[in-house]
Amino acid sequence: METHSLSAVELAECIRKRSVSALEAVESVLKRIEQLDAQVRAFVTVDADGARAQARALDEKRARGEALGLLGGVPVAVKDNICTRGLPTTCSSKILQNFVPPFDATVVERLRAAGAVILGKTNLDEFAMGSSTENSGLFVTRNPWALDRAPGGSSGGSAAAVSARMASLALGSDTGGSIRQPASFCGIVGVKPTYGRVSRYGLVAFASSLDQIGPLARDVPDAALLLRVLCGHDPQDSTSADRAVPDFLRDLDGPIRGLRLGLPREFFGEGLSREVEDAVRQAIETLRSAGAETLEISLAHSEYAVATYYLVATAEASSNLARYDGVHYGYRSAEAGDLYRLYAATRREGFGAEVKRRIMLGTYALSSGYYDAYYLKASRVRTLIRRDFEKAFQEVDVVVCPTAPTPPFKLGEKVDNPLEMYLSDIYTISLNLAGLPGLSLPCGFSSEGLPLGMQMLGRAWDESTLLRVAQAYQRRTDFHRREPKVSLL
Amino acid sequence: MTDYEVVIGLELHAQLATRTKLFCGCSTAFGAPPNSQTCPVCLGMPGVLPMLNRAAFDHVVRTALALHCRIDPETAMDRKNYYYPDLPKNYQISQNARPIGVDGWFDMESGGSIKRVRILNVHLEEDAGKLIHPEDTGAATSRVDLNRAGTPLVEIVTGPDLRSVEEAKAYMESMRQFLVALGVSDCKMQEGSLRFEASISLRPFGQEKLGPRVEIKNVNSVRFVLGALECEIRRQTELLNRGESVPQQTVLYDVRHDETRPMRSKEHAEDYRYFPEPDLVPLHLSPERLEAIRATIPELPLARKQRFMQCLGLSSYDAGILVEDPAIAGYFEACAALHADAKAVSNLITNEVLRELKERRLTIDAFPVRPEGLADLLRRMDAGEVSKTVARDVLTEMVATGRGAGPIIEAKGLRQIGDEAVLRALVLQAMQQNPKAVSEVRAGKSKARGALVGPVMRATQGKADPGLINRLIQELLNRPSSGE
Incomplete structure (x- = not known):
């Protein structure tokens, strides 16, 4: 039975009603992976046997009359920077190519507890550093909508897998837009939760104060369902919040009449492609027709967001990535010799160019004599960016803007120009600096048939309102229903 | 003898008395097989996060309070970045910008009087593991034992207030007693749960400005600290007497040759790139909690x-x-x-x-x-x-x-023999057998009395009442020409 075209909500319902078995659901996506992934290359590891075993166990459980959980039997792909017990977790880096964690990330535990089937691990820009998945140290992932295009990044593998129906749902991580931008490029929904909503335990850290795990899904109800499973306090992550988790799925269908949407003028200016702007403005009209009010707002310090981000994130990364040294686990250079050479050769050979670039940037930003001018100043600007949002959210309920400045770009187009690549996150980065929730959802297609995305930013802990507005939009449009026709190259 | 005033500051690391490590649930017990007390967190595996041990934090607050420190109601952990194989994350979670306690003091006894030593900083940090080198084991490679990695430590830094090796010694001993009494550490030097580092400078008596500071590394026992300080005093005195200046530097103490030698610049040209630990939220201390901890401080x-x-x-x-x-x-x-x-x-x-x-x-x-x-x-x-x-x-x-x-x-039958009649007979017997002693005692040589007491004690297996024996000796001596 071909179940891959069902949404996660539908699939879970079918399995609950016994019209589909968990094993059938797994076989359906495994077949899909077999057909398509040689072209798309979304997966680093496909755990076919493990997935079948999980599915069989779920079917047996179901046969005994036991409840399977919110995601009972739904196949989920996991970004390969999230630890899975017994399954390699590479961060798409040579330095961790053979690393098999002895533990599950908290989100993976939560997935298992909810009855999800862990299908495999998806490709990313090495250590989540990038916006196209071209920085993967393993291979490049292609956009299912057009194989010569980037799927976005860094969660490009997860976004491509969901978009191409090779998984019902996927986990991504978002440090500066790494869930939202690939969601936009691949024509799906991606949610970056409030910082502290989802446990980071088991997420291989890139920039600890910015990283957040979130769902990638075909539509808003699917995203709401997965988000519900992921959220919750975890004593193993001291930055995780001890707050009640709303039933996002149940709260989805409320009215949006009278909600105030803010359009930040800084996010509709120079550098924004005509096609993206038109699609987003059209989407805003749709929301107005549903009763939402709109007003222009200002996020005055957002012009400093990219610069601030590339100091804060790289500083934290330079420290977070120090542990990959060839001593305790992971790749070790054969050219060892003395200790210093062991470190130097292992890291030179094990890390890719972008990771090295960021480690050097961050090391510099924290160095004595430069700390005040770079790291400390960036921390202060970060506070100003946060205040901009606080002020904006006194006037509006949701901020609406583009997710990415352009439609999906061509593979290879920006790899030689890191600065231009960094600018593809220009609308997503501020949100991470402020620790707020945001989502991206499909809002149209370019003249070349490429997906376009719009972004919604919300108040801290108010993912519900974001999802409600997004759902109101999806009820009035069908962009999210379109599937890519993956054609052979 | 030195012609210069010695100025010493000491930095102490004591292992806190907690059952588990600072950021995970692993045991801190000493002496387990290598790497048997480890988990993904203290091994620094990808994706793990620290969870703060509140008992360790409270121990440091207690220490800072007992040292009369100023305590910030909000403190935070920082990362100290450096590469070493015994440090799995290649950064140590410590405190830099906002330590738990600052500006305190410690009173100790030295040379019969009370000396007040300023305490600059009291903070919480994690320990590193231990390297086991081929020289010690005969193995082909160096090995790492991470049982100790992540063990909670309190670091206590003094001002440059100690003026002699004796004062340094008194400080180290008093501090050990203080920490044990406070219940924050067992301070077992041989298990490495109490370690010191010293810095020392010399200056002409009467000069206010401090001389260039020399830091001494690699001195883990009190004995080595004292030995290294003596060495440095000799070395710096010689330099100054020759009219040369002492370079500000870090030295290593070579126990075998009892000498200090400068570290190569590469060994200590460290830039620790401290920044706030993003994986741990700042720690709030309410006035109530502070008072509750203060109430647990025993008499010191x-x-x-x-x-x-x-x-x-x-x-x-x-x-x-x-x-x-x-x-x-x-x-x-x-x-x-x-x-x-x-x-x-x-x-x-x-x-x-x-x-x-x-x-x-x-x-x-x-x-x-x-x-x-x-x-x-x-x-x-x-x-x-x-x-x-x-x-x-x-x-x-x-x-x-x-x-x-x-x-x-x-x-x-150990009851003391207080029967006067029995003892009188024994004393008399002793006096008769040793007339020399009798005459010596008479002549005022009280030491000779022992020769009379001894036999009585022997005869009674030590059970005779010594007070009574002495009274009887006196009585019998005073009796005019008793039985002679």
Whole structure:
């Protein structure tokens, strides 16, 4: 039975009603992976046997009359920077190519507890550093909508897998837009939760104060369902919040009449492609027709967001990535010799160019004599960016803007120009600096048939309102229903 | 002899007395097989996060309070970045910008007077693991044991206030007693749970400006710190006497050759790139919590010693011995509460009880003679039931058998012989057998009296009442031409 075209909500319902078995659901996506992934290359590891075993166990459980959980039997792909017990977790880096964690990330535990089937691990820009998945140290992932295009990044593998129906749902991580931008490029929904909503335990850290795990899904109800499973306090992550988790799925269908949407003028200016702007403005009209009010707002310090981000994130990364040294686990250079050479050769050979670039940037930003001018100043600007949002959210309920400045770009187009690549996150980065929730959802297609995305930013802990507005939009449009026709190259 | 004033500052690291590590649930017990007390967190695996051990944090707050520090109601952890194979994350979670305590002081006794040492900084951090090098094992490669990695430490930094090697020694010993009494550390030097680093400079007497500071690394025991300080004083004095200046630098102490040598610049040209630890939220200390922790601070060794001297009349020496170990001091107090003569209690404990503990390798908590038993023995000594000498044997028997003093004295017939008639006959016999001693005693040589007491004691197996023997000797001597 071909179940891959069902949404996660539908699939879970079918399995609950016994019209589909968990094993059938797994076989359906495994077949899909077999057909398509040689072209798309979304997966680093496909755990076919493990997935079948999980599915069989779920079917047996179901046969005994036991409840399977919110995601009972739904196949989920996991970004390969999230630890899975017994399954390699590479961060798409040579330095961790053979690393098999002895533990599950908290989100993976939560997935298992909810009855999800862990299908495999998806490709990313090495250590989540990038916006196209071209920085993967393993291979490049292609956009299912057009194989010569980037799927976005860094969660490009997860976004491509969901978009191409090779998984019902996927986990991504978002440090500066790494869930939202690939969601936009691949024509799906991606949610970056409030910082502290989802446990980071088991997420291989890139920039600890910015990283957040979130769902990638075909539509808003699917995203709401997965988000519900992921959220919750975890004593193993001291930055995780001890707050009640709303039933996002149940709260989805409320009215949006009278909600105030803010359009930040800084996010509709120079550098924004005509096609993206038109699609987003059209989407805003749709929301107005549903009763939402709109007003222009200002996020005055957002012009400093990219610069601030590339100091804060790289500083934290330079420290977070120090542990990959060839001593305790992971790749070790054969050219060892003395200790210093062991470190130097292992890291030179094990890390890719972008990771090295960021480690050097961050090391510099924290160095004595430069700390005040770079790291400390960036921390202060970060506070100003946060205040901009606080002020904006006194006037509006949701901020609406583009997710990415352009439609999906061509593979290879920006790899030689890191600065231009960094600018593809220009609308997503501020949100991470402020620790707020945001989502991206499909809002149209370019003249070349490429997906376009719009972004919604919300108040801290108010993912519900974001999802409600997004759902109101999806009820009035069908962009999210379109599937890519993956054609052979 | 130095012509210069010595200025020393000390930095101490003590392992905090917690069952588990600072950021995970692994045991901190000493002596387990290498790497058996580790988990993904203390191994620094990808994706793990630290979880702060509140007990360790409270220990440092308690220490900072007892050192009269200013305590910030909001403190935070920082990362100290450096590469070393015993540090799995290649950064140490420590405190830099916002330590738990600053600007305190510590009073200690040195050379018979009280000296106040400034405490600049009291903070919490994690320990590293241990490298085991081929030189020590004969193995082909260096090995890493991470059992100690992530063990909670308190770091205490003094101002440059110590003025001699003796003061440094007094500080190290007083601090050890202080931390043990406070209950924050067991301070076992041989297990590495108390370590010191020193910095030292010399300056001409009368000069206010400090000389260039030399940091001494690689000195883990008190003995090595003292040895290294002596070396540096010699080296710096020679340099200054030759009219040369002392470069500001870090030196290593070479124990084998008893000399200090500068580290290569690469070895210490560290930029630790401190920044706030993003994986741990700042730590808030409410006034209520601060007061609750303050309430757990016991009487500290110096105050206790002074009370023993002033209120109980003990000598400085005896009081010092008793407060060295808070459990011993507690035992003493429990005994003194049951027996009025505190000096007698102190004598019995410092002489006999401590000897028994040492011989049997017991701690006072496991000592079978409880305060009631010891007070009972003291009462019997006072009543003249047993002599001091016999009491010692009775105590040994009490420790060995767990029985009370009374039954032992009865069963072994150790009751002191106070029968005047019996002793008079024995004394008379001793005097008759040793006329030389008799005449010497008569001539005022009181030392010769021992030659008369001895035989009586031997004849009674030590059970004779020494006071009574002396009275009888005196009586018989005073009798004109007694039986001669």
